[in-house]
Amino acid sequence: MSKLTRGAYRTFLDAAFGGTGTPKWWRLGKYTDDLSVNLNPDVSSNKNVWDESYVEDNGYEPSIESTTYYADPTDPIYPKLRDMAMNRLKGDDCRTTILEVIVEDTAAAKHRAWKEDVVVKPEEYGGNTSGFQIPFSIHFDGNRKEGSVTIADGALTWDDAKVGE
Structure with a gap:
């Protein structure tokens, strides 16, 4: 059995940040050797009045820490990150979409x-x-959807149909 390389998992942000029309997908990780989604599971162990233990599973609070982003004016995301950091933007100005792709078969x-949907915050x-x-x-x-993408000439096209459907 062969294992997937780290490059099989690809993460993109829509650099348009709420813009209309075709998303401007920008791939994370150019200068990064470690990039993971932290699921941050929200689980607590408790004990009731009968001295029984039980576990409450409240789901996840996923996040990504991109600790290495070198400002590059040619990156489509750079103007927005610069604007968020320098003008202390918040709320809808920091909302966009993330696209996670697993290439299992090249x-x-x-x-x-x-x-x-995601909120991006410069640290x-x-x-x-x-x-x-x-x-x-x-x-x-939230608002997570599973589907599929085709990648042609560096462009990504989303489809609501899942792989195999």
Whole structure:
């Protein structure tokens, strides 16, 4: 059995941030060697008055910490991250969509994908002598949908149909 490489899991943000029309998908991770979705499970163990233990499962509060983003004016996401950080934007100005893709078969035309509303928040800006950085966090905000994407010439096309349907 062969295992998937880390590159099989691909994460994109819509750099249009609420814009109308075709999303401007920007892929996370160019200068990053470790990028994961932290599921942050919300589970608590309790004991009732009968001295019985029980577990409450309240779901997840997923997030991503992108600790290495080097400001690049040619990236479609850069103007928005710069604006959020420098003008302290909040609310709807920080909302967009994330697209998560798992490429299980590189020869396949369609790939498993999920999209969800997210809130993006710059954590700081500046950095060391390696370059101007704007690390940011991504907080998943619901409305999750499973579907599929096709990737052709670097462009992604979402389809509500799941792989195999």
